Amino acid sequence: MAKWGEGDSRWIVEEREDGHNLNDWHWVEKNIVPWCKTEVANRFKDLTIYDGPLGQFKFTGLKNLDGSICAHVRRGRRFVMYEYNMSFDWSGRLVQEDGSIEVKGTVKIPYMGDENDFDDFEFEVSVDGKGAKAKGIVHQECKKVLKKAVKEFMEYMNTKWTEGPIKSDSQSEIKRCTLKNEEQSSQSSSSVKAAASSQVTNSSSKSKSGVKNKDLTQKVTLNGPVQMIFSTFLDKDRLSAFTQSETHIDPKVGGAFKLFSGNVTGEFLEIVPEKKIVQKWRFSDWKPDVYSTVTLTFESSSQTIIKLSQNNIPADDLNRTKEGWNRFYWNNFRNIFGGNIGSFM
Template sequence: MAKWGEGDPRWIVEERADATNVNNWHWTERDATNWSSEKLKELLVGISVENDEGKCEITEVTKLEGEASINNRKGKLIFFYEWNLKAKWKGTSTSGIKYKGNIEVPNLSDENEMEDLDISVSLCKDESETPLFQLMKKEGSRKVREALGSYVGFLKTEFTQGMILPTANGVTKQQTPQAKVKMDNTQIGSSSTAAPPSTGVRIPTCKFSLKDTFLTSPEDLYRVFLKQEMVQAFTHSAAVVEPEKGGKFRLLDGNVFGEFQELVPEEKIVMKWRFKTWPTEHYATVTLTFTDKGNETELKVDCRAVPESEEDRTREGWQRYYCQAIKQTFGYGARLC
């Protein structure tokens, strides 16, 4: 219960035009079904894969049954979505022979992890066997899983805008949505408004490395770190990403930010990187190296000039809020090295 004289915005009624359900505190629900239908079609239609045998592309979403909604209960966002979808794909071999097939995903829901999705790829009746079927079954399924992961991320970021309304002073208190990977800002970076300590004295620093393996290509994994909507998807929060040398980035409610220093497509990203709570103007240098391992990509993370007192938190942050979050959001799950 709000305390007397503290001006809790939940009870400021007379200062709002609607004078009801202040700040959407008690219970609000938003139907995301129509938005989801359009977003799923947008993400799926046009997906293509290609190799020496030819090219395949998803041409149409033929079935999209289900619903989606978001509830705001006392400032906490609760997500519900459940979809059964089918799509058509077409393939053209290098010799010009055309093939047709279908894709079915019967269990896209908030109860299933992205890596547990059943993605069924088939050839239409009377179509002869073709290597393109295996291409679509393997690479096509991977890209479909990535697109569906993006949908979930957009649902939890793009569609939630305005779910928690401004208070009487006009400030919107937008909470980070609940997600499978819990973003604990007390670990990833304090949200305190107190100024971080100054760098007036030399700071003891350390360096460390970690490796992880992802079931995707270097090209796709490289893109996850530089495409703003994909960063918002796996962090489940608003982000700013300028994908160029000298470009800035800010994510996790401003608790992590920095600047890109070197970008080598599909191979390497070098950045100045820091927690908001680190001493003023102190940055670590983080280098991401992407190595193609056939069906997998090895990511090596080298962190240098990390404050010694922050080593464990920084290491855990990269493992949990980058690596594990990316795997769960886009279905790139693999063994942890």
């Protein structure tokens, strides 16, 4: 293969000036929180909550939007992952028997996660000072107005960021390239797939006979809700995003899974929602009768604590297994949620 800057220019891979991600193959991640803040602020400014005989109340602006909202592109797939909270200011006039009074307060959505439907969320209403009756009216009317507005925003966000080009703002983004020759493009695609496969498997098959097995344990702490983190291990699309690889999952006891384009395979032995996952697990180059057992337990407090235990690992694959957990799982989870990756024991 010609080196960069050498050989026939028709076969040279070049970075595209337009930044186009050819066939959406490369991993691209875009922080869209700033865009979301602007969009939400525009949609909610002066949005009427209630206008009737009991008074008039409206949203006056976005108070805050905090969390993680990212648009992703990977291997021809586009998706948005999010976990955030937001709150709004509201104000108005409450009609009383002796006249009307000015009231104001806050509406807060404490959690929005991509495991929920767009209108599946809880909200809280508070009022500053007097006006308990106004709080009740706003809460009742927000069941319709707030959920409708948020759902429309989420649907628009999801459509906008899963169509058209997405340019990453990450410094570590893989350079996007194109080829000047269609035949070379086909060869390059095969090379990329082979490289992705080699990230998990060794170049040569090893004999496992007579090799003593090893165990490993590890504790990982993540700053995210246990519901979202647990469900990621059972969701094909989200696990593909986190591991940046092709994934097939049948999330039930007895269901099979294939990870990293089939280089890791196995079966679910036990699933306890938000508590525990047990898997029969193997690398594809192990002998057919060789399996290890993976147990993941989940604990929820202010953070999510994951305890990993993997038993019966062929000794000469212990380091490869450790590297895989850190490189393809925990580092990516930590990049999204934040947290701490403990050492293997």
